[in-house]
Amino acid sequence: MTAPSTGASRAAARRTRTPWPGSAGHTFVAAYTVLLVAFGVVPTGYAIYFAFTDNADSFAGLSNFSTAFDDFRFGPAVGHVVLYLAWWLVSLVVFVVGLALLVHRMAMKGLSRLLRFLYYVPGALAGAAGVLVWLFVLDPTVSPVGFLLRALGYHAFGQVIAPGHLPVLFTLIAFWTGAGGWIVVMYGALNNIPADILEAARIDGAGALQTAWRIQIPMLRKWIVYMVILAFAGGTQLFVEPQLLSQASNGVAGRDYSLNQLAYDFAFQNNDVNTAAAVSVELLVVGLVVAGVFVARSGFFDAD
Amino acid sequence: MRTDTRWGIVAGPAGIRSGPAVREPARIGRAARRRVNPLPALVLLLFVAFFVLPVLWLLLAATKTDDQLVGGNPLSFGSFHALRANWDALTAYQGDAIFRWLRNSALYSSVALVITVCVAVPAGYAMAMTEFRGRRALLIATLVVMLMPNATLVVPLFLEVNAVHLIGSMWSIVLPYAFYPFGVYLTYIYFSTALPRELLDAARLDGCSEFGVFRRVALPLAAPVIALVGFFSFVANWTNYYLPYVMLPQDDQLPVQVGLGTLLDSVPQFNPTAGALEVQRPELALATLLAITPVLVVFLFAQRFLVAGMLAGATKD
Numbered sequence: 001m002t003a004p005s006t007g008a009s010r011a012a013a014r015r016t017r018t019p020w021p022g023s024a025g026h027t028f029v030a031a032y033t034v035l036l037v038a039f040g041v042v043p044t045g046y047a048i049y050f051a052f053t054d055n056a057d058s059f060a061g062l063s064n065f066s067t068a069f070d071d072f073r074f075g076p077a078v079g080h081v082v083l084y085l086a087w088w089l090v091s092l093v094v095f096v097v098g099l100a101l102l103v104h105r106m107a108m109k110g111l112s113r114l115l116r117f118l119y120y121v122p123g124a125l126a127g128a129a130g131v132l133v134w135l136f137v138l139d140p141t142v143s144p145v146g147f148l149l150r151a152l153g154y155h156a157f158g159q160v161i162a163p164g165h166l167p168v169l170f171t172l173i174a175f176w177t178g179a180g181g182w183i184v185v186m187y188g189a190l191n192n193i194p195a196d197i198l199e200a201a202r203i204d205g206a207g208a209l210q211t212a213w214r215i216q217i218p219m220l221r222k223w224i225v226y227m228v229i230l231a232f233a234g235g236t237q238l239f240v241e242p243q244l245l246s247q248a249s250n251g252v253a254g255r256d257y258s259l260n261q262l263a264y265d266f267a268f269q270n271n272d273v274n275t276a277a278a279v280s281v282e283l284l285v286v287g288l289v290v291a292g293v294f295v296a297r298s299g300f301f302d303a304d
Numbered sequence: 305m306r307t308d309t310r311w312g313i314v315a316g317p318a319g320i321r322s323g324p325a326v327r328e329p330a331r332i333g334r335a336a337r338r339r340v341n342p343l344p345a346l347v348l349l350l351f352v353a354f355f356v357l358p359v360l361w362l363l364l365a366a367t368k369t370d371d372q373l374v375g376g377n378p379l380s381f382g383s384f385h386a387l388r389a390n391w392d393a394l395t396a397y398q399g400d401a402i403f404r405w406l407r408n409s410a411l412y413s414s415v416a417l418v419i420t421v422c423v424a425v426p427a428g429y430a431m432a433m434t435e436f437r438g439r440r441a442l443l444i445a446t447l448v449v450m451l452m453p454n455a456t457l458v459v460p461l462f463l464e465v466n467a468v469h470l471i472g473s474m475w476s477i478v479l480p481y482a483f484y485p486f487g488v489y490l491t492y493i494y495f496s497t498a499l500p501r502e503l504l505d506a507a508r509l510d511g512c513s514e515f516g517v518f519r520r521v522a523l524p525l526a527a528p529v530i531a532l533v534g535f536f537s538f539v540a541n542w543t544n545y546y547l548p549y550v551m552l553p554q555d556d557q558l559p560v561q562v563g564l565g566t567l568l569d570s571v572p573q574f575n576p577t578a579g580a581l582e583v584q585r586p587e588l589a590l591a592t593l594l595a596i597t598p599v600l601v602v603f604l605f606a607q608r609f610l611v612a613g614m615l616a617g618a619t620k621d
Contacts, residue, residue, distance in 0.1 A: 024514040025436030032427035033442065035483035040449040043460035050463065099351060102344045115348060119355050124599040127543035128561040129592045132568060133358050136365070142585065144361040144378040180355065229451055230486075237455035240545040244565060248574040260455050260546070267459045268550075276459045287451060 047284065050277035064278035068266070071275075073256045080167065080257050085235045087171040092231050093224060096179050100186035100220075101212050116187060120180035130177040131244045138169065161245060161253045170241050178234070182227050189223045190216060232290055236283055239264070259283055365589035366390060373585055386586070394587040397567070402591055404556055405563035410598065412474060412548075412559055413541040416481035420537045421530055424484060428491025428529075429522050433504060434514075443492070450485035455546050462550050476551040481541045487533040494529035495522065535602060542599050560595040567591055 054060040068074055099119065106112040125133060136142055139157040140149040154160045161169065193216060201211050217224075242254035242261060256262055259279055267276035361378055368382030369389070376382070394402055430436065431443050461480055462471070470476045499522060507517045545561045552558060558566065569575050570583040 025430050025434050025439070028426040028430035028518070029436075029442060031423045032488060035423060035479070036442075036445060036449065036485070039457075039461065039480045039483040040445070040485070043457045043464050046460040046464055047457065050460065095351075099348070102348055105344070115352065118352050120603065121359055121600070122355050123539065124596045124603060125359070125592075126539065127545050128564045129543070129596050132564055132588065132592050133362050135568075135574065136585070136589070137358050137361070142365075142373050142378065144357050146378065176355065176358070233451050237546075239455055243545075244568060247565065247568055250575065250577075260458075263459055264550070267462070273459065273463060280457070280459055288448065 044284070047277045047280045050274050051281040054274055055272075060274065064274045065282070067272075067275045068262075068278045068282070071262070073262055074279075077256060077259050077262050081236060081238060081259055084167040084170050084238060084258075085232065087167050088174055088235050089228060089231055091171055091175055092179065092182070093228060095175070096182045096186060096227065097217065097220065097224060099179075100183050100190060101216060103183065104187055104190045104216075105208060116180075116184055119183050122176045123178070123181045126177040128240055128244060130173055131241050134169070134173045134176070135245070135248050158249070158252070161249060163253060166242070166245075166253065166257065170238065173241055174235070178231070185227070186220060186223060189220055193219050229290075233287055236260075236287060362589055362593060365586055366593055368586050370584045370586060382586075387590075390584070390586045390590045393584065394590050397570075397583060397587075398555075401555075401563065401566075402560070402594060405558050405560040406594065406598075408474075408557060409542055409559040409561070409595075412478055412481065413538050415474075416478045416541050417534055417538050419478070419482035420484045420487055421534050423482065424487035424533055425491050425523075425526060425530060426518065428488045429495050429518060429526070431488075432492045432495035433499065433501065433522070446485045446488050446492075450489055458546050458550050461547070465551065471551060472553055472557065474557070477544075477548050480547060481537075481544070484533070484537050484540075486540075487537055490533050490536070491526070491529050494526070494532075498529075499525060538602055539599055560591075564588075564591060564595055 051064055052060060052062075054063070103112050103115050103119075106115075122130065135157075137144065138149070138160045140146045140155055140160065141157070143149055149155075149160060197215060198211060201215055206214065237260055238258040239260040242257035244254075246252075246254035246257070256265060260283075263276045263279040263283075266272045266279065357379075364379060364381055365373060367384070367387040367390075368376065369386045372380075372382050372386065427442075431439055431446075465471055465476045503521055504517050507521045512520060542559075543561060544559075545565070548559050549562050549565075552562070555566070567583050567588050571585060571588055572582055573585060
């Protein structure tokens with residue numbers, strides 16, 4: 001963690017990065033580059049190739065894209081993912097930063113460490129395990145918060161997983177498994193803010209809120225952006241949650257809910273890898289554009 | 305998120321407003337108010353309940369019969385007898401399937417972890433501390449691939465792996481796991497913020513070769529970031545669902561995450577057509593517990609490193 005750097009310090013950083021003689025630098029990155037090409041570049045190329053060809057390997061223009069677009073499941077799937085992302089990203093930023101600040105302010109370090117641990121524990125249940133737990137939690141008959149669900153008027157699993165609830169439910173699951181890790185990261189970043197800056201702010205009369213808003217959050221900026229980018233990438237990948245939910249509800253809820261499920265079904269149910277690749281490419285383009293905007297606007301490369 | 309905030313903020317309006325004369329009383333007043341404000345504690349506790357309750361419920365669910373699960377207090381302990389019965393029923397499912405899945409997960413995740421660390425640490429170091437042709441391009445490529453939703457590549461990866469006839473081989477998931485740009489970027493961030501360049505220069509002046517500098521200076525200081533990368537990589541791989549779901553067609557090759565999905569299909573309350581191979585809900589809860597235990601254990605050991613790794617960045621001025 002460095003302070004947002006000025007042009008001068010960035011130039012200084014560039015000066016002090018030592019040029020390596022010979023090919024030492026390339027040797028160090030060689031293995032990584034091989035993996036990058038094999039599992040990053042080549043599959044991307046494959047996706048693009050398949051997206052623009054038909055099953056006879058001849059150029060197909062945009063026909064795969066229009067096939068996907070015209071599919072009755074496509075529009076709803078886009079809507080689902082966008083709605084889910086909105087819930088997920090907003091709650092992540094607000095609560096992770098808020099909780100990290102609160103935990104960081106605690107005077108008792110032992111208690112603060114315990115809280116971070118407790119918040120993190122569900123991280124161990126990421127993926128299918130967490131979804132299974134939430135299938136139980138959302139079933140009023142066995143749920144530990146059954147009284148809460150009943151108070152809200154839901155008496156059966158089917159009522160809880162009504163289609164309109166899914167973005168919030170998936171957000172709950174994702175937040176439950178993912179937020180703790182980010183709280184640990186934000187806490188670490190908060191620790192990296194030099195104590196004398198906070199001390200100076202305190203002497204100058206800044207309260208906890210002002211310190212958080214004017215010093216800590218701006219200095220966390222880089223990490224917040226980082227979190228949002230990765231959470232966005234993760235969010236568009238929505239697959240296991242709706243997939244398992246659709247299994248658990250006999251296809252009533254969550255079937256063909258997300259774009260990834262749609263790509264999967266195109267590829268493995270309809271044997272139409274070209275349309276599947278078109279969906280993949282679309283997801284890819286959206287991801288890259290948003291990431292690009294974040295990177296450009298946040299000064300993410302400050303450390304460079 | 306404003307982009308114009310700089311260090312100068314410390315001397316901002318807050319500093320101008322309160323003069324030395326009023327500063328002391330104001331601070332005492334604020335401190336007193338902070339002590340009685342119960343809101344932060346309440347929020348923290350509420351989130352403890354949110355994060356912990358489902359885990360607690362899961363632990364207890366494994367000790368119950370299905371009837372107790374529905375009828376009893378959700379946060380009560382069942383009995384060791386029921387736990388034993390659930391264990392027997394679960395391990396009998398398809399003849400030890402659960403242990404086979406756990407073994408598979410352990411194998412895939414640990415092999416991928418070793419490769420990831422060996423590949424990511426030197427790469428992150430080279431990009432952070434040295435200049436070479438293509439460095440910036442590689443860094444940007446890393447960032448781009450890291451941001452790329454990797455599940456969108458699952459189908460193309462399937463086609464690629466299929467073309468080289470590796471479908472059904474463990475390498476079809478281990479090698480894609482081992483490619484972990486997030487780990488490279490973490491290492492890059494760590495070295496560029498936490499490792500003083502003067503240290504490297506000193507080693508060079510003392511006649512260290514570039515490999516010597518890496519091995520003797522950078523690597524010993526890299527323990528926290530290695531723990532961090534290893535930890536994130538292990539958790540990510542252990543909990544991955546989509547890739548093995550697509551790549552591994554054989555039931556006995558499944559990692560435990562995908563295995564849980566198979567179990568879910570055999571629970572009659574969730575799948576009325578489950579049929580003969582019935583799995584009761586408490587058994588599913590027990591299987592979920594077994595599936596998460598290794599990650600939990602790893603976290604207990606890595607927690608110290610996690611915080612240490614983050615703190616290490618603070619030493620740079």
